[in-house]
Amino acid sequence: MSDPRKEHVLVWDIPTRIFHWTIVVLVAVSWFSADNGYLRMHLWSGLTLLALLLFRVLWGLLGSTTSRFTDFLHPPRKVMAYLRGHEKSLYAGHNPAGGWMVAVMIGVLLAQAVTGLFSNDGLHFTGPLALWVSDDVSTRITGLHGTIFNIIVVFIWLHVVAVGFYLLVKNHNLVGAMVTGKKHPHLVPAGLNLSFTRLYIALLLLALTAGIVAWVFFQGVP
Ligand code: HEM
Ligand code: HEM
Numbered sequence: 001m002s003d004p005r006k007e008h009v010l011v012w013d014i015p016t017r018i019f020h021w022t023i024v025v026l027v028a029v030s031w032f033s034a035d036n037g038y039l040r041m042h043l044w045s046g047l048t049l050l051a052l053l054l055f056r057v058l059w060g061l062l063g064s065t066t067s068r069f070t071d072f073l074h075p076p077r078k079v080m081a082y083l084r085g086h087e088k089s090l091y092a093g094h095n096p097a098g099g100w101m102v103a104v105m106i107g108v109l110l111a112q113a114v115t116g117l118f119s120n121d122g123l124h125f126t127g128p129l130a131l132w133v134s135d136d137v138s139t140r141i142t143g144l145h146g147t148i149f150n151i152i153v154v155f156i157w158l159h160v161v162a163v164g165f166y167l168l169v170k171n172h173n174l175v176g177a178m179v180t181g182k183k184h185p186h187l188v189p190a191g192l193n194l195s196f197t198r199l200y201i202a203l204l205l206l207a208l209t210a211g212i213v214a215w216v217f218f219q220g221v222p
Pocket of ligand 1: 020028094105106160176
C-alpha cells in the first residue's frame with residue numbers, strides 16, 4: 001500500500017486556480033490595451049475581470065474550504081504572530097499574512113473594474129455606466145481609475161516578491177500548487193479534512209455574475 005504521507009494533497013479547487021491564472025492574463029491585457037488606446041479590448045478585458053472578481057467574492061462564501069474567506073482571514077493578532085515568526089502552524093491554503101493580501105488585491109481589482117465602468121477617454125469612449133454621472137464626475141473617476149492601477153502594480157510586485165521569497169528562501173513552491181492544486185504532504189497540517197464545492201455550483205455562480213456584468217454592459221448601449 002502507498003504511504004499517504006508521500007502523496008501530494010489537493011488543496012486548491014479548479015475554479016480558484018482558473019480564476020487566478022485568468023486574472024493574471026486579463027490584468028496584463030487591461031494594462032496593455034489602456035496603454036495603447038485599444039479601448040474596445042480594454043472594455044472586454046475589464047468586464048470579464050469584473051465578472052470573475054464578483055464570482056470570486058461569491059466563491060469566497062460558498063466555495064471549497066481553502067477558497068473561503070473564513071479559512072484565510074485571520075484576526076490581526078494571529079497575522080502579527082505569523083509575521084514575527086511566532087506562529088509555526090501549517091496552512092493548506094493562504095497563510096494568515098497572504099490571506100489579507102489576497103483580500104486586499106481582490107478589493108483593489110474590484111475598485112479598478114468598477115471605476116472603469118464610469119470612466120471616459122476624454123474623446124468618444126465611455127464606460128457603460130459613465131452616462132449615469134456628469135462629465136465632471138466621470139473625469140474625476142477616470143483619474144481615480146489611473147491612481148488605483150498604480151496601487152495594483154505595487155501589490156502585484158509585493159505579491160510576486162512574496163511568492164518568490166517562499167520559493168527561494170523557505171523552499172515552498174506555492175506557484176506549483178496554484179497550477180496543479182496540490183501541495184507536498186509535509187507542507188499541510190496533518191489530518192487535513194478539506195471539502196470541495198461541486199463544479200456545477202461554480203458554473204451557476206459564474207453565470208450569475210456574467211449576467212450581472214452583461215446587464216451593466218447593456219446600460220451603455222444606446
Ligand atoms: C497580475 C498579476 C497577479 C494578480 C492580480 C494576482 C492575484 C492573486 C490573487 C487574487 C490570489 C488569491 C487566489 C485566490 O484565493 O483566489 C493569488 C494567489 C497566488 N498567486 Fe497571484 N496574482 C498575480 C500574479 C502572480 C504571478 C505572476 C504568480 C507566480 C509567479 C502568482 C502566484 C500566486 C500564488 C502561488 C498564489 C497562492 C498564494 C498562496 O499559496 O497563498 N501570482 N494571486
Ligand atoms: C470594467 C471595465 C473597464 C472600463 C470600461 C475601463 C475604461 C477605461 C477608460 C475609459 C480609460 C481611459 C483611457 C484613456 O484615457 O485613453 C481607462 C484607463 C485605464 N484603465 Fe481601465 N477600464 C476598465 C477596467 C480596467 C481594469 C480591470 C484595469 C486593470 C486591472 C484597467 C486599467 C487601466 C489603466 C492602466 C488605464 C490607464 C490609466 C492612465 O492612463 O492613467 N481598467 N480605462
